[in-house]
Amino acid sequence: MTSIYNFIGSWQLFPEKGIYETGSRPKSGICIITANNDKQLISINTNWVTLENQAFAAQYELAADGALHAFADNDLADMVKVDIISTIHFEVFFYKNENEILQVIHELLPNGYLKIIQKGFTTGQKPYINTEVYHRQMSVLPYASSASGALVKPTEEGVIRHKALSAMEEQTNMQLDQIRRQIELLALQAQEIQMRKELSMIIYNAKLSFSPVIGSVYYLYQKNDDTHFVSMIAPGQWGRGAAYKEFIAKVKLLADHTWVEV
Structure with a gap:
């Protein structure tokens, strides 16, 4: 039953x-x-x-x-x-x-x-x-x-059961909504970590002629041969004959040694 x-x-x-x-x-x-x-x-x-x-x-x-x-x-x-x-x-x-x-x-x-x-x-x-x-x-x-x-x-029994059922539905729906929000948050966090991982792979495969400092901001560029390099110089600070083909992103080194776009 x-x-x-x-x-x-x-x-x-x-x-x-x-x-x-x-x-x-x-x-x-x-x-x-x-x-x-x-x-x-x-x-x-x-x-x-x-x-x-x-x-x-x-x-x-x-x-x-x-x-x-x-x-x-x-x-x-x-x-x-x-x-x-x-x-x-x-x-x-x-x-x-x-x-x-x-x-x-x-x-x-x-x-x-x-x-x-x-x-x-x-x-x-x-x-x-x-x-x-x-x-x-x-x-x-x-x-x-x-x-x-x-x-x-x-019947009185039907009223009591209906009230109990309504309370049960309200509580379980609230719990399910909370779980859905947690799942959505975890999905966003996983997506953010994946983006940081992909960006970090590009940077660690790029030319890096200095030792980056955690928390500092740097600039990722693409050269004419489609390789990448990281520089402390911002795009607006280059003079004539800039040594890059395209500016990719402004990046920062995090404490876990992953990079994030800022």
Whole structure:
């Protein structure tokens, strides 16, 4: 049941993101998912309002053990099964007279949204697929988030778990952000060291007619034959007939005997 905890919470419908091959498009909706770890039960409570301001609600308590169980609403189905595929994916299968009549796929998207796909058959036995997208509400409210929304009554256990989940998400996201910043800093430091190494290799292969002093600034040049040399003379201090083809960089010797461009 650990895998279902990512889904626990209150989810608000994006009506404009839905794709409906059958039925009418709702103008608002809320899906609340809770779990009872001791009994391996998932509770799914869905409320929605149509464009004609008709309110509907459905609530199911399902055993999440991958086995077939009798379903309470015989008008819809007589058997039901829940398969937990991964921490971001679980599916519910409804059966009537041993025939699968409805498959409901719950999937968490990379952006944190919840996508619910319903695959079933119309009364005329025509297959259909309805897709809905939800975003997580930051609090479990005892009422719908819109003025025309249907009444929602979350359980106390669901509220406690949702608060714990929200706190966990906030803390882990903060820790992940800190690690990302540390990785970015290390990458920049590694890039800086690599640049110092490459510059140092050029200088140590160049002509150096004096002993450089740590912390002092010098000038790297390229000669006509494409070799390099280091000088204490700045580019503006050369007279006529300068002995270099191109000025490369102003450099400084560090305490670790690497060179850095200044």
